[in-house]
Amino acid sequence: MRTLCSSTLIGEFFIIGFAGLVAMKEPDLSTSTVWTVCGIAMFFSVLLCGLVTRPGGVTLGWALQIALVASGFFVPMMFFMGVLFGALWWASVHYGREIDAAKARFAAQAAGSPDTADAA
Known part of the structure; x- marks a missing residue:
């Protein structure tokens, strides 16, 4: 789950940065406000x-x-x-948990059975 969710969050990091560039063109928003909010959100996504x-x-x-x-x-x-x-976040969490569960089942199965390489 960590890999999928982290990939989504890093994608969001870039999207937030690009949104900041677009928001700077808005006359009602000051540049310092835009980059303060975007900077906090970008830091939060990496954290x-x-x-x-x-x-x-x-x-x-x-x-x-x-x-x-x-x-x-x-x-x-x-x-x-x-x-x-x-939607990407939902998919990352949902399928990430499924992958983690499958890895745990595989590890438990591998630990509980004898080495199959000798049987071949």
Whole structure:
């Protein structure tokens, strides 16, 4: 799960940075405000790469997804990107857990059975 979720979060890091560039063109937003908010969100996405397997890590990831969708009020394209990355986050968590369970079953099966290379 860690690899899939981290890949999604790193993708979000870049999307947040590009959204910051677009938001700078908005006349109602100051450059310092845009980069403060984007910088915090980018730092949070990288930090979550290390926290995703800890208790509450996935929940914090969902909070980032909600914030990404909400950023669409300032950069309208982020509604679409937020939903897209929300779907990617769901898939990363869902299939990542399935992969982790399959790895655990395989490891338990390999530890419980004799070496099959000698049988061949």
